[in-house]
Amino acid sequence: MANLPNQDGMFAFFFRRLLAIPQFAAPTSPTTVLLIGANSGIGLAAAEILLSLPGLKNLLLTTRSREKSLQTRQHLANLCPASVNIETFEVDLTDYDSIREFVTNLNAGSNSGTRSVNIAILNAGLMMGKYELGHGRFELTLQVNYISTALLSLLLLPNLRSGSGTSSSPSRLSICSSDGHYFATPIPTLYNSDDGILCYLNDPSNFSSQGAYLTSKLLGILFGRALSEKLDPTEVLVNMINPGIARTNLFRDLGWLFRISMWLCGRSVHVAAGVVVQGALGDSGVVSGGFYSEGRDTKPLSEVFTERGRELQERLWSETLDLLRAEYEGSTSALAQIYNDGLGGRGRMVEASGTVRAKDDL
Ligand SMILES: NC(=O)c1ccc[n+]([C@@H]2O[C@H](COP(=O)([O-])OP(=O)(O)OC[C@H]3O[C@@H](n4cnc5c(N)ncnc54)[C@H](OP(=O)(O)O)[C@@H]3O)[C@@H](O)[C@H]2O)c1
Numbered sequence: 001m002a003n004l005p006n007q008d009g010m011f012a013f014f015f016r017r018l019l020a021i022p023q024f025a026a027p028t029s030p031t032t033v034l035l036i037g038a039n040s041g042i043g044l045a046a047a048e049i050l051l052s053l054p055g056l057k058n059l060l061l062t063t064r065s066r067e068k069s070l071q072t073r074q075h076l077a078n079l080c081p082a083s084v085n086i087e088t089f090e091v092d093l094t095d096y097d098s099i100r101e102f103v104t105n106l107n108a109g110s111n112s113g114t115r116s117v118n119i120a121i122l123n124a125g126l127m128m129g130k131y132e133l134g135h136g137r138f139e140l141t142l143q144v145n146y147i148s149t150a151l152l153s154l155l156l157l158p159n160l161r162s163g164s165g166t167s168s169s170p171s172r173l174s175i176c177s178s179d180g181h182y183f184a185t186p187i188p189t190l191y192n193s194d195d196g197i198l199c200y201l202n203d204p205s206n207f208s209s210q211g212a213y214l215t216s217k218l219l220g221i222l223f224g225r226a227l228s229e230k231l232d233p234t235e236v237l238v239n240m241i242n243p244g245i246a247r248t249n250l251f252r253d254l255g256w257l258f259r260i261s262m263w264l265c266g267r268s269v270h271v272a273a274g275v276v277v278q279g280a281l282g283d284s285g286v287v288s289g290g291f292y293s294e295g296r297d298t299k300p301l302s303e304v305f306t307e308r309g310r311e312l313q314e315r316l317w318s319e320t321l322d323l324l325r326a327e328y329e330g331s332t333s334a335l336a337q338i339y340n341d342g343l344g345g346r347g348r349m350v351e352a353s354g355t356v357r358a359k360d361d362l
Pocket of ligand 1: 036037038039040041042043063064068091092093094122123124125126144176177178179242243244245246247248249250251266
């Protein structure tokens with residue numbers, strides 16, 4: 001029974017719903033926190049909590065439009081202490097040009113060309129009711145929740161690394177995840193997909209609304225684990241956070257029965273946001289490459305740890321980096337920079353393809 005929260009399956013899933021979220025000690029906020037997807041739901045509530053923490057100097061928030069940025073600033077204005085500077089940026093994760101512009105804008109005010117960030121919380125996500133393509137060639141859930149989130153995590157590495165130079169603790173990259181990933185497309189199916197994992201998931205005949213969402217979160221865990229293994233956790237620590245089911249607009253595209261069930265089993269948005277803030281800033285239960293689920297370090301899907309799971313993780317890593325290299329110029333250079341100057345890579349090198357090798361092998 002004690003290990004039930006760490007298990008796969010429906011029984012464990014419902015058992016976890018019954019567990020109380022541990023009481024949190026309010027963490028001290030690091031100087032600069034970047035929160036992606038801050039205008040609604042868990043992101044907006046997390047921004048409110050961040051503003052109540054001591055130590056915060058810069059809160060950098062993203063929304064999808066100027067109008068939403070303005071509304072978010074207005075909403076937070078009364079909660080913002082005079083000592084905190086809020087900045088808003090726009091980024092649409094369906095569009096690589098928008099991502100490029102966001103990174104340029106983020107770094108624009110910095111003398112060194114790289115804005116220091118201590119904590120980056122990649123919270124933006126969606127659940128689509130039907131198969132739709134974005135600006136690129138990938139289905140929107142796959143694009144936003146996985147591909148663009150993976151891209152952002154690479155593009156923000158120089159910022160996080162610069163942030164770790166300004167602080168006594170490592171910078172953090174926290175990716176919003178879900179314990180729904182236990183019910184994603186099974187790992188053997190992904191493993192046996194002939195044309196690659198992303199192509200398989202992008203095929204409309206393999207799409208289902210919930211399936212696409214849950215699988216995007218499994219991919220996020222695999223990618224985050226792979227990334228964390230390639231970084232020095234004393235410089236940049238990567239973790240995946242499950243806020244738990246919360247009453248937000250995430251399910252707006254789905255049928256009323258599903259929306260009502262989520263509403264009934266959901267916690268309040270502030271409780272879920274508290275989990276995100278603790279997972280991103282706190283110490284208890286936070287592990288490099290770990291799955292911080294509803295306040296605890298929890299085992300993700302058990303198959304992730306099998307030989308097949310590990311191989312899938314490495315394949316996904318290579319496929320993703322190959323894709324990003326082809327579609328987004330400069331996407332691997334951030335990672336390559338960290339490895340190749342020997343500061344984070346502990347004697348490993350990253351090739352332009354994103355392949356990591358021991359320096360001795362070259
Ligand atoms: N709610 C839950 O039960 C639950 C459970 C587990 C995990 N999560 C995760 O928690 C995170 C926050 O979700 P939420 O429940 O707070 O939902 P939400 O209220 O719908 O918030 C999602 C956020 O992501 C942004 N976003 C969506 N598509 C985007 C895009 N293409 N580009 C940039 N930003 C985009 C949204 O902006 P717009 O307002 O412009 O759409 C919004 O700021 C997500 O990663 C979700 O998967 C939620």
